[in-house]
Amino acid sequence: MLHLTLRQLKVFESVARHLSYSRAADELHLTQPAVSMQIKQLEDNIGLPLLEQLGKRTHLTEAGRELYQYSRSIAQQLSDMEVALDELKGMERGKLNISVVTTANYFAPHLLAKFCQRYQGVTVSLNVSNREAVLKQLADNLIDLAIMGQPPENLDIDSESFMENPLVVVAPPDHPLCKERFIPVKRLAKEIFLVRESGSGTRSAMERFFAAHKVAINKGMETDTTEAIKQAVQAGMGLGIMSLHTVELELETSRLKILNVQGFPIVRYWYVVNRKNKRLSSVANAFREFLLTEAEKLMLESKK
Amino acid sequence: MLHLTLRQLKVFESVARHLSYSRAADELHLTQPAVSMQIKQLEDNIGLPLLEQLGKRTHLTEAGRELYQYSRSIAQQLSDMEVALDELKGMERGKLNISVVTTANYFAPHLLAKFCQRYQGVTVSLNVSNREAVLKQLADNLIDLAIMGQPPENLDIDSESFMENPLVVVAPPDHPLCKERFIPVKRLAKEIFLVRESGSGTRSAMERFFAAHKVAINKGMETDTTEAIKQAVQAGMGLGIMSLHTVELELETSRLKILNVQGFPIVRYWYVVNRKNKRLSSVANAFREFLLTEAEKLMLESKK
DNA sequence: ATATGATATAAGCATAACCTTATTATACAT
DNA sequence: ATGTATAATAAGGTTATGCTTATATCATAT
Numbered sequence: 001m002l003h004l005t006l007r008q009l010k011v012f013e014s015v016a017r018h019l020s021y022s023r024a025a026d027e028l029h030l031t032q033p034a035v036s037m038q039i040k041q042l043e044d045n046i047g048l049p050l051l052e053q054l055g056k057r058t059h060l061t062e063a064g065r066e067l068y069q070y071s072r073s074i075a076q077q078l079s080d081m082e083v084a085l086d087e088l089k090g091m092e093r094g095k096l097n098i099s100v101v102t103t104a105n106y107f108a109p110h111l112l113a114k115f116c117q118r119y120q121g122v123t124v125s126l127n128v129s130n131r132e133a134v135l136k137q138l139a140d141n142l143i144d145l146a147i148m149g150q151p152p153e154n155l156d157i158d159s160e161s162f163m164e165n166p167l168v169v170v171a172p173p174d175h176p177l178c179k180e181r182f183i184p185v186k187r188l189a190k191e192i193f194l195v196r197e198s199g200s201g202t203r204s205a206m207e208r209f210f211a212a213h214k215v216a217i218n219k220g221m222e223t224d225t226t227e228a229i230k231q232a233v234q235a236g237m238g239l240g241i242m243s244l245h246t247v248e249l250e251l252e253t254s255r256l257k258i259l260n261v262q263g264f265p266i267v268r269y270w271y272v273v274n275r276k277n278k279r280l281s282s283v284a285n286a287f288r289e290f291l292l293t294e295a296e297k298l299m300l301e302s303k304k
Numbered sequence: 305m306l307h308l309t310l311r312q313l314k315v316f317e318s319v320a321r322h323l324s325y326s327r328a329a330d331e332l333h334l335t336q337p338a339v340s341m342q343i344k345q346l347e348d349n350i351g352l353p354l355l356e357q358l359g360k361r362t363h364l365t366e367a368g369r370e371l372y373q374y375s376r377s378i379a380q381q382l383s384d385m386e387v388a389l390d391e392l393k394g395m396e397r398g399k400l401n402i403s404v405v406t407t408a409n410y411f412a413p414h415l416l417a418k419f420c421q422r423y424q425g426v427t428v429s430l431n432v433s434n435r436e437a438v439l440k441q442l443a444d445n446l447i448d449l450a451i452m453g454q455p456p457e458n459l460d461i462d463s464e465s466f467m468e469n470p471l472v473v474v475a476p477p478d479h480p481l482c483k484e485r486f487i488p489v490k491r492l493a494k495e496i497f498l499v500r501e502s503g504s505g506t507r508s509a510m511e512r513f514f515a516a517h518k519v520a521i522n523k524g525m526e527t528d529t530t531e532a533i534k535q536a537v538q539a540g541m542g543l544g545i546m547s548l549h550t551v552e553l554e555l556e557t558s559r560l561k562i563l564n565v566q567g568f569p570i571v572r573y574w575y576v577v578n579r580k581n582k583r584l585s586s587v588a589n590a591f592r593e594f595l596l597t598e599a600e601k602l603m604l605e606s607k608k
Numbered sequence: 609a610t611a612t613g614a615t616a617t618a619a620g621c622a623t624a625a626c627c628t629t630a631t632t633a634t635a636c637a638t
Numbered sequence: 639a640t641g642t643a644t645a646a647t648a649a650g651g652t653t654a655t656g657c658t659t660a661t662a663t664c665a666t667a668t
Contacts, residue, residue, distance in 0.1 A: 070385040081374040
């Protein structure tokens with residue numbers, strides 16, 4: 001079993017390049033005997049002479065020439081490796097693995113775009129799933145970070161809110177309530193609500209709200225995408241409750257209106273979530289900081 | 305400056321492959337803390353976490369995945385290198401650099417062929433030059449071995465004879481002396497001799513011989529190849545003195561005859577020569593031994 | 609709660625690695 | 639012959655490497 005040292009290879013490489021022990025010693029800031037010893041050890045390890053002294057000149061043996069090729073190649077690899085790791089250390093390179101819940105898909109790409117713009121060279125893998133799937137990915141350590149509206153209670157999880165997530169009641173523009181203000185919550189009992197599937201964060205927030213106000217509402221169609229609800233509301237099938245962030249386009253183009261109901265918007269928060277104790281890559285860490293410090297501001301700006 | 309150890313890489317490779325410190329410890333016949341420490345040192349050297357513990361499972365970080373690629377590649381190279389050097393150690397591979405003087409070209413290829421046949425995988429570089437050029441190549445350490453009829457006096461040179469080198473007098477088959485036996489040396493004074501250039505080993509051996517017998521001979525054409533002399537002798541321009549080994553074909557086909565002169569053949573020797581202190585490669589060493597032990601026998605066999 | 613499986617940490621020890629200075633050996637140039 | 643350049647060898651000392659055993663920690667399965 002060959003027990004060589006990187007040090008030995010390195011010293012050998014220098015000697016082979018200079019064809020001189022003394023020059024190599026100079027280059028490596030060593031004394032000449034130190035170099036002699038390293039070479040001797042290397043030769044002993046390998047069991048072949050690598051260099052030969054003929055007269056004043058030092059020559060490589062055939063084995064030496066062979067080893068020289070390998071040692072240069074290995075040195076190159078180590079150097080490449082160092083560069084690669086240095087890049088990872090900084091922000092020049094790196095991959096951000098992130099999952100977001102369906103609703104967050106309306107703003108997360110925008111934030112990611114900003115982030116990537118700032119840190120060229122960072123690549124992003126964005127996965128959009130429902131809350132349950134995102135939690136599983138967290139548990140399986142498949143992602144660095146997640147964005148969701150309702151972090152799990154799990155002790156194994158770190159979460160921090162970074163942006164408000166106002167839930168609003170949306171209606172088609174021709175809905176009678178659109179003209180009213182300070183609509184009492186009880187008034188909504190007469191309406192039909194199109195809702196997300198149970199298990200959805202939005203759905204449970206909604207239910208908690210109405211339960212707190214002791215109002216029973218009528219549920220119409222139940223679906224697992226916010227998009228479907230928006231379409232249905234536009235078609236006059238009922239009202240919807242959803243994150244303000246998901247309907248900005250429809251508001252701008254007056255396809256939907258927000259009802260001015262008392263107690264609304266329900267203020268929830270967006271959370272950035274990761275497994276506790278997870279050693280975040282520098283990229284993941286940077287994105288987390290980015291969310292905490294700049295996301296809210298950026299979203300406000302983009303509304304203008 | 306990255307100061308990693310091959311040991312660290314090796315241990316890391318094992319951990320990364322098993323995704324378990326304990327399994328790696330088993331594989332390497334170490335205790336688990338020993339593995340932990342190697343990994344820790346590696347991480348400290350690099351400045352990045354390579355592995356992360358989440359719950360019960362051990363995962364690679366991005367940096368870990370990157371390093372894993374490199375460490376496998378480096379391990380592969382080291383393994384290749386070991387194979388290559390082992391081959392050199394044995395006779396499975398290797399290169400023999402040899403130069404022979406012009407005259408030796410009549411038998412050296414035959415011996416080299418035998419040698420190569422025995423050691424498949426050995427490659428040979430054969431150079432044929434005059435004595436002076438061969439000596440220069442020795443001095444410049446461009447060759448492992450040389451074959452010549454007259455080794456230099458130089459103290460820096462090791463030489464050993466391995467085969468007789470009989471010099472004979474050749475004549476065209478129709479020459480009157482062909483029928484005579486025990487021709488006295490003095491009789492040759494009446495003939496014309498075609499000779500090699502001065503400086504040639506054959507030439508000087510010849511001159512020493514005639515000087516010793518106090519016979520002055522007539523020199524005809526002087527040339528620097530034995531081949532030219534053979535042609536000229538066949539053409540009836542005179543007699544020649546040359547190594548028996550160079551005229552075997554012509555004798556067999558009766559294009560030339562050997563004269564039965566008293567004192568002939570002059571017995572010289574072929575020498576295998578190398579720089580003193582040169583560390584011969586295993587191949588070169590093997591060929592040297594081959595010459596010393598088997599060359600003479602093989603040449604006799606080939607004559608039959 | 610408790611046990612289990614996995615890794616981290618601590619303390620200690622033998623020895624191997626690595627380098628130094630001083631000296632010797634060798635070949636070459638003057 | 640003498641001096642110079644180069645590498646080998648010897649002796650000695652500090653450091654760091656690489657283990658081990660024992661113990662702590664932590665998450666999870668029971």
